[in-house]
Amino acid sequence: MAFGAFKVLDRVSLDVFGGEIVGILGPNGAGKTTFMNLLTGAYRPTTGRVHVLGEDVTHLATADRCRRGIARTHQVPRPFGGMTVFENVLVAARNGRGDPSGDPVGLAWQVLEHTGLAGVANRKAGSLGLLDRKRLELSRALATGPRVVLLDEIGGGLTDAEADRLVALIRDIQRDGVTIVWIEHIMRLLTECCTRMICMAGGAVIADGLPGDVIDAPAVRTAYFGAAA
Numbered sequence: 001m002a003f004g005a006f007k008v009l010d011r012v013s014l015d016v017f018g019g020e021i022v023g024i025l026g027p028n029g030a031g032k033t034t035f036m037n038l039l040t041g042a043y044r045p046t047t048g049r050v051h052v053l054g055e056d057v058t059h060l061a062t063a064d065r066c067r068r069g070i071a072r073t074h075q076v077p078r079p080f081g082g083m084t085v086f087e088n089v090l091v092a093a094r095n096g097r098g099d100p101s102g103d104p105v106g107l108a109w110q111v112l113e114h115t116g117l118a119g120v121a122n123r124k125a126g127s128l129g130l131l132d133r134k135r136l137e138l139s140r141a142l143a144t145g146p147r148v149v150l151l152d153e154i155g156g157g158l159t160d161a162e163a164d165r166l167v168a169l170i171r172d173i174q175r176d177g178v179t180i181v182w183i184e185h186i187m188r189l190l191t192e193c194c195t196r197m198i199c200m201a202g203g204a205v206i207a208d209g210l211p212g213d214v215i216d217a218p219a220v221r222t223a224y225f226g227a228a229a
């Protein structure tokens with residue numbers, strides 16, 4: 001993937017298997033968000049393909065990929081600020097993959113109960129603090145009925161108790177059969193949740209394996225944790 005002459009991702013190849021929680025770590029500018037943008041269709045790859053559940057989705061727009069079950073959260077949440085929390089989630093429930101019951105209103109409420117936002121459902125999304133905006137971002141992703149959820153740094157700024165709740169929620173989502181790919185700088189969240197971790201640096205995957213092995217890998221310690229080479 002290149003922006004003009006600037007190559008951001010170089011030969012990145014990743015297979016994610018159903019039911020995994022894959023953590024992606026790496027220094028700022030490693031290409032993590034760009035990689036996520038390629039998976040959702042926000043960016044088109046200069047070369048290479050994206051396959052989801054056996055289907056080549058490289059040519060599909062973001063909305064079509066969403067309807068096939070790919071949902072994401074953004075690093076900087078941008079809800080529809082003039083709409084209520086509930087309305088924001090309802091938009092996602094109506095335009096995503098949907099739920100088999102065909103009841104988007106029921107699905108939206110169910111998601112808000114699950115993510116802890118039901119109590120502020122009637123507030124304007126634009127009035128929410130950062131933490132609740134992040135919860136809303138996750139709620140919108142879940143309301144699309146995803147098979148794969150891509151999370152971009154939803155853990156920043158959480159207290160320990162809030163982080164515990166997020167860990168429990170992510171595990172619940174996985175137990176419901178959803179595959180998760182999670183970019184995060186808060187190491188504790190990744191080590192508590194992930195079944196696998198990858199580290200990116202300089203537009204390449206430099207480690208891929210069990211979380212403990214990846215954290216201890218010399219290349220990761222140098223590129224990400226700043227250990228002496």
Ligand SMILES: Nc1ncnc2c1ncn2[C@@H]1O[C@H](COP(=O)(O)OP(=O)(O)OP(=O)(O)O)[C@@H](O)[C@H]1O
Pocket residue numbers: 003006008026027028029030031032033034035
């Ligand atoms: N639209 C764009 N045009 C030009 N360069 C871009 C664009 N988007 C990203 N880049 C560059 O690509 C590189 C990778 O950016 P990216 O946001 O993917 O990194 P990241 O690993 O997600 O970093 P962070 O942890 O800070 O979010 C950076 O050098 C960035 O400046």
